[in-house]
Amino acid sequence: MQLIQEEVIKINQLNKEEQESELKKIYPEYFQEKEVKEKKELPPLPDVDHVVTRLPPEPNGLPHIGHGLSFYFNYYYARRYNGTVILRFDDTNPEKEELLYYEKMKEGITWLKIDWDKEHYESGDLPLFYDYAEKMITSGDAYICFCPQSRIKTDRYHMRECGCRKRNVSENVQLWKEMLSGTKYILRLKGDMKAPDSQMRDPTLFRVVTAPHPIQKEKYCVWPTYDFACAIEDSVLGITHVLRSNEFHTRLQNYIRDALGMRHPVIIQYSRFNVRGSPASKRQLRPLIAQGLVEGWDDIRLTTLVALKRRGIVPETIHALAKEMGLSTSEPEIDWSIIEALNRKIIDPTARRYFFVPNPIKITVEGAPSITVKLKLHPDIDYGNREITTGGVFFVPRSDIAAIKDEFRLKDLFNVRVTGKGEEIQGEFAGKEVKKDLEKIQWVTDDHVKVRVLVPHELFKEGEFNPDSLEVIEGLAEKAAGELPVGEIVQFERFGFCRIDRTGEEITACFAHR
RNA sequence: GCUCCGAUAGUGUAGACCGGUCAAUCAUUCCGGCCUUUCGAGCCGGCGACCCGGGUUCAAAUCCCGGUCGGAGCACCA
Numbered sequence A: 001m002q003l004i005q006e007e008v009i010k011i012n013q014l015n016k017e018e019q020e021s022e023l024k025k026i027y028p029e030y031f032q033e034k035e036v037k038e039k040k041e042l043p044p045l046p047d048v049d050h051v052v053t054r055l056p057p058e059p060n061g062l063p064h065i066g067h068g069l070s071f072y073f074n075y076y077y078a079r080r081y082n083g084t085v086i087l088r089f090d091d092t093n094p095e096k097e098e099l100l101y102y103e104k105m106k107e108g109i110t111w112l113k114i115d116w117d118k119e120h121y122e123s124g125d126l127p128l129f130y131d132y133a134e135k136m137i138t139s140g141d142a143y144i145c146f147c148p149q150s151r152i153k154t155d156r157y158h159m160r161e162c163g164c165r166k167r168n169v170s171e172n173v174q175l176w177k178e179m180l181s182g183t184k185y186i187l188r189l190k191g192d193m194k195a196p197d198s199q200m201r202d203p204t205l206f207r208v209v210t211a212p213h214p215i216q217k218e219k220y221c222v223w224p225t226y227d228f229a230c231a232i233e234d235s236v237l238g239i240t241h242v243l244r245s246n247e248f249h250t251r252l253q254n255y256i257r258d259a260l261g262m263r264h265p266v267i268i269q270y271s272r273f274n275v276r277g278s279p280a281s282k283r284q285l286r287p288l289i290a291q292g293l294v295e296g297w298d299d300i301r302l303t304t305l306v307a308l309k310r311r312g313i314v315p316e317t318i319h320a321l322a323k324e325m326g327l328s329t330s331e332p333e334i335d336w337s338i339i340e341a342l343n344r345k346i347i348d349p350t351a352r353r354y355f356f357v358p359n360p361i362k363i364t365v366e367g368a369p370s371i372t373v374k375l376k377l378h379p380d381i382d383y384g385n386r387e388i389t390t391g392g393v394f395f396v397p398r399s400d401i402a403a404i405k406d407e408f409r410l411k412d413l414f415n416v417r418v419t420g421k422g423e424e425i426q427g428e429f430a431g432k433e434v435k436k437d438l439e440k441i442q443w444v445t446d447d448h449v450k451v452r453v454l455v456p457h458e459l460f461k462e463g464e465f466n467p468d469s470l471e472v473i474e475g476l477a478e479k480a481a482g483e484l485p486v487g488e489i490v491q492f493e494r495f496g497f498c499r500i501d502r503t504g505e506e507i508t509a510c511f512a513h514r
Numbered sequence B: 001g002c003u004c005c006g007a008u009a010g011u012g013u014a015g016a017c018c019g020g021u022c023a024a025u026c027a028u029u030c031c032g033g034c035c036u037u038u039c040g041a042g043c044c045g046g047c048g049a050c051c052c053g054g055g056u057u058c059a060a061a062u063c064c065c066g067g068u069c070g071g072a073g074c075a076c077c078a
Helices: A002-013 A016-026 A029-039 A065-080 A099-111 A122-138 A149-158 A169-180 A226-236 A251-259 A282-290 A305-311 A315-325 A336-347 A398-402 A479-483
Strands: A052-055 A084-089 A118-121 A142-145 A186-189 A204-208 A222-224 A241-245 A266-270 A352-354 A356-358 A360-366 A371-376 A385-390 A393-397 A407-410 A414-421 A425-429 A448-456 A470-478 A489-492 A496-502 A506-513
Touching: A052 A065, A052 A241, A065 A084, A065 A099, A065 A241, A065 A305, A065 A315, A084 A099, A084 A122, A099 A305, A118 A122, A122 A142, A122 A169, A122 A186, A122 A204, A122 A222, A122 A226, A142 A169, A169 A186, A186 A251, A204 A226, A222 A226, A226 A251, A305 A496, A305 A506, A315 A336, A336 A496, A336 A506, A356 A448, A360 A398, A360 A414, A385 A479, A393 A398, A448 A479, A470 A479
Parallel strands: A052 A084, A084 A118, A241 A266, A352 A489, A356 A393, A360 A425, A448 A506
Antiparallel strands: A142 A186, A186 A204, A204 A222, A356 A470, A360 A393, A371 A385, A407 A414, A414 A425, A448 A470, A489 A496, A496 A506
């Protein structure tokens, strides 16, 4: 006890730096953990001698934020461990894939600032899949089935085996050949029809699909199902780590690989997540688009990557969001406020500032001097300025002026005393002195551009479509805003961060967030 | 119904594997205050949570059992 007290006194006499350096000698882990926490990184991966991951899109639609996170997780770990990331198209259903969406997936990934080392198409591996299929047929692990779909379904439900299961290997080999030439049988896994996990009850491995494939055209008519193709590919491509959402179950794929004596990747699952009030599934979105309730796949209320981009959400925000949520296994209902906060933090240092006046009202200022002001493009960082020459006529936000009792300040310009309110406002010049308590309001002069701002709100409220989810605010912006290019993200002062969506006579901007 | 996951403040997350340092982390929202010629950023402060019930233990957010609730799968989709 005595000893301890003496030591404590000794240590307390050291200054902070000395204490830290001492601690580093005996307990360096203390500092490592601290750093990880501060940066907010994803947890480390197990078994990382070398890492190969995959980005596995199906080219059947536009990527949304869920794809984005999945892409990022897999990309992140490959880069973190100096590994390889493969863009692999899971395109084994000719009925659903479309050429266009291969490109859209790539565009989405590129927009996310994610790159990949190799590109691979499952649809190019059919001979390989056939080889493995034949192995499973010869080993008695798979059999051809003639039964109609409905029968299979009820048999699986009731754990009944069908007659097809009893055929011998040579019969199956023969039938497989027939199948390859187009006869509509299916190849099923000889699993366990009594398995409590119904997925293991002889699932389909191959089926005949006559629809042409966007890449392979009509070269093949027998296509593997997802679990078979994926099981093989993950092993053959040397994938070491699979990060995927929990709608996929691992048991069947592992079983198939075991049957073929193949290596397993490490599988890490996380939960699918939702953004509050924004459905992500195509099934829910299609009717909204068809009915014109949303503008299209890039409607700013949506969470497709094109919509996020259009709204002014930057790719780094998706990265940050992935780190924020981690590989969570609970079912999150992400609030837009989290996405907005992350985005704001990222764009605030670069977004140039401009004056925008929503719902403007004209004000004539008696005795106003004509001034040419230089207004800074950013309050904290020097990005230069824009120049505005003023006269006696201004436009200010209607709602602001309504709250003014007497005097206010045209921000960065001068003070005005209100002398009359009506259809227009009258005022008089009230000095240039900056007064601390005076309301500062943004303004534009006669020399302005018209701006329409699209403001997104929750698309669904309590499960119901929200008819007021897209607000349109008309207003005026200073002339300089008229020269901004499409895609520029700016902050309209005292209004919010917006992305220029369309230029021309009238500008359209999308409201990202405050 | 069966199988697999999960449940920490309004929201998201850390802690759980290896029980005590947890009257529980960080972020966000909300509310105050400071700062600022933006209602942005920054800074300070505040409210706010371990699903329920048993068990093990000197000690449970953490381990075990049982509920409840939520999600996913049970396709010739991926």
